[in-house]
Amino acid sequence: MNQIKCTQCGTIGLEPGFIEDAGQGAYGYARWIAGPLERGIFGGAKRLGRPRLRIDSFRCPHCGHLELFAQPE
Numbered sequence: 001m002n003q004i005k006c007t008q009c010g011t012i013g014l015e016p017g018f019i020e021d022a023g024q025g026a027y028g029y030a031r032w033i034a035g036p037l038e039r040g041i042f043g044g045a046k047r048l049g050r051p052r053l054r055i056d057s058f059r060c061p062h063c064g065h066l067e068l069f070a071q072p073e
């Protein structure tokens, strides 16, 4: 375990995991894109040229709260 603290209930030691992206052509994990969401003409998110970070997720075993951290890949 780790020393990460749940900001909801204060439990220390959260379970590591990640947010799945099961979309077509997806890498299998969600990423954080810098800048507010903008949509293109087909409704998809514009993300060209923006920094994208891997999202690490930690689950509190006591209350189920998720803590998210965006890290460089």
Ligand SMILES: [Zn+2]
Binding pocket: 006, 007, 008, 009, 010, 011, 060, 061, 062, 063, 064, 065
């Ligand atoms: Zn908690």
